[in-house]
Amino acid sequence: MEESKKLEIEEGIVKMLKTVYDPEVPVDIYSLGLVYKIDVGNDADVLIDMTLTAPSCPIADFILEDVRQKVESVEGVKSVDVKLVFEPEWTQDMMTDEAKAELGFL
Numbered sequence: 001m002e003e004s005k006k007l008e009i010e011e012g013i014v015k016m017l018k019t020v021y022d023p024e025v026p027v028d029i030y031s032l033g034l035v036y037k038i039d040v041g042n043d044a045d046v047l048i049d050m051t052l053t054a055p056s057c058p059i060a061d062f063i064l065e066d067v068r069q070k071v072e073s074v075e076g077v078k079s080v081d082v083k084l085v086f087e088p089e090w091t092q093d094m095m096t097d098e099a100k101a102e103l104g105f106l
Contacts (some may be wrong), residue, residue: 005076006040008080012074013038013046020066022052023059031066033094036085044078046071051090060084 015032029035029050037049048067052060064082071080092105100106 001042001044003038009040009044009046009076011027011039012076013040013071016074016079018069019029020063022057022063025053025103027095027099029063031096031099033092033099034090035098038086040077044076046077046080048080048082049085050082051085053090055086086098 014030017035018028020029021027022029022032025032033054033055035048035050037047039047041047048062048071050064050067057063064084068080068082071077071082092100095103095105097106
């Protein structure tokens with residue numbers, strides 16, 4: 001797959017990830033810095049490494065399934081593997097400035 005097509009798919013994935021929210025936080029998971037890696041393979045298989053704000057998040061399964069379903073809906077994506085990781089540990093420093101402002105950290 002050509003690089004421009006990969007970038008187009010990745011942009012669609014980022015746009016879709018910005019529609020996924022932790023119900024307890026009014027900021028999307030991408031802006032929170034919870035998505036560590038988006039890898040679009042040559043065969044349009046997508047690997048996403050992400051974390052949660054807390055390892056004991058009671059709705060982790062819901063969030064992961066929401067990510068998987070929404071990314072699968074992006075045009076050009078063949079399959080999605082969402083991997084939950086806790087290294088590096090998430091901190092508030094990983095949030096975008098917009099997210100920090102929304103949550104009153106700026």
